[in-house]
Amino acid sequence: MALHTKxxxxxxxxxxxxxxxxxxxxxxxxxxxxxxxxxxxFTGIDPNPQDMFWAIQDVDExxxxxxxxGGLPGVIYTIYVDVIISGEPYTKEVKIGVLPDxxxxxxxxxxxxxxRPYPIFVLEGLEGSSQVIDGLLRxxxxxxxMGPEGIDGSSQVIAGExxxxxxxxxVPPEGIDGSSQVIDGLLRxxxxxxxVPPEGIDGFSLVTSGIIKNTLLTxxVPPEGIDGSSQVIxxxxx
Numbered sequence: 001m002a003l004h005t006k007x008x009x010x011x012x013x014x015x016x017x018x019x020x021x022x023x024x025x026x027x028x029x030x031x032x033x034x035x036x037x038x039x040x041x042f043t044g045i046d047p048n049p050q051d052m053f054w055a056i057q058d059v060d061e062x063x064x065x066x067x068x069x070g071g072l073p074g075v076i077y078t079i080y081v082d083v084i085i086s087g088e089p090y091t092k093e094v095k096i097g098v099l100p101d102x103x104x105x106x107x108x109x110x111x112x113x114x115x116r117p118y119p120i121f122v123l124e125g126l127e128g129s130s131q132v133i134d135g136l137l138r139x140x141x142x143x144x145x146m147g148p149e150g151i152d153g154s155s156q157v158i159a160g161e162x163x164x165x166x167x168x169x170x171v172p173p174e175g176i177d178g179s180s181q182v183i184d185g186l187l188r189x190x191x192x193x194x195x196v197p198p199e200g201i202d203g204f205s206l207v208t209s210g211i212i213k214n215t216l217l218t219x220x221v222p223p224e225g226i227d228g229s230s231q232v233i234x235x236x237x238x
Contacts, residue, residue, distance in 0.1 A: 003076070005097045011054060011069040016081050016092045019062045026086055031061045036082040039068070042095055044075030052077060052096075071098035133158050 006012045022030055035056070039049045049071075057065040064081060071077060076097045083090050 003095050003097055005099055006068075006071070007099050007101045008071060008073060009069075009101050011067060012096075013057060013065055013067045014094055015058075015063055015065040016094070017063040018083060018085060018090050018092065021090050021092075022062070022085055022088070027062070030086045032059055032064060032083045032085055033087075034084045035059065035064055037066055038080040038082065040078050040080070042076040042078045044072065046072045046075050046077070049075075049077055052079075068096065071096070073098055073100040130158060 004012070004014065018032070019027055037053050037056070039052050041049050052068045052071050054067040054069045057067050059065075062085070064083065066079065066081060068079065076095055079094045079096060081092050081094075
């Protein structure tokens with residue numbers, strides 16, 4: 001878009017034609033039913049930018065002529081022209097930079113010729129984002145490196161086709177608690193083994209019923225001490 005310029009006291013006229021924005025089949029009978037002129041500051045400071053509007057000079061079916069004046073030096077203005085054509089809204093815009101008026105210098109003084117100060121486009125903060133709208137992702141590996149600080153980020157691919165996109169993830173060693181669970185399947189040749197350390201076992205047995213055959217009973221009596229005494233009852237002593 002071209003940037004038009006004017007001095008503070010200069011009054012300029014520009015014409016906008018909307019024939020290139022309406023459908024071709026409607027251009028024959030279409031006309032501007034209503035219009036609105038809005039003026040905003042593009043760069044610089046002006047608390048009353050709408051004061052630049054002077055008048056609508058002409059409205060001819062699909063074109064409109066707007067006249068502006070004044071403005072503050074060094075400020076760039078955006079002039080929006082909103083129209084209604086065949087019940088549909090359309091908008092076009094024009095950017096105008098305002099230059100200071102040339103100083104009146106008496107002829108008795110020396111004159112130095114130099115370029116006039118033109119409005120400057122100021123580069124300010126820029127914020128951007130991307131989003132995946134459509135495309136074909138193949139072999140997508142995400143690559144994130146976790147540094148010592150927390151970072152929140154997001155990216156969005158607008159359009160295109162991604163092929164052989166390799167991304168890797170590096171995670172520093174940390175404690176990991178894991179668990180597993182069998183959801184479904186067939187277990188074959190399942191071997192279980194149990195190892196029991198040696199322990200003391202107390203046991204007894206009891207005959208509940210049955211026939212006992214060839215039972216041998218043996219009694220062993222240990223030796224005992226015997227004290228004895230004798231006495232002559234009768235006879236002849238020689």
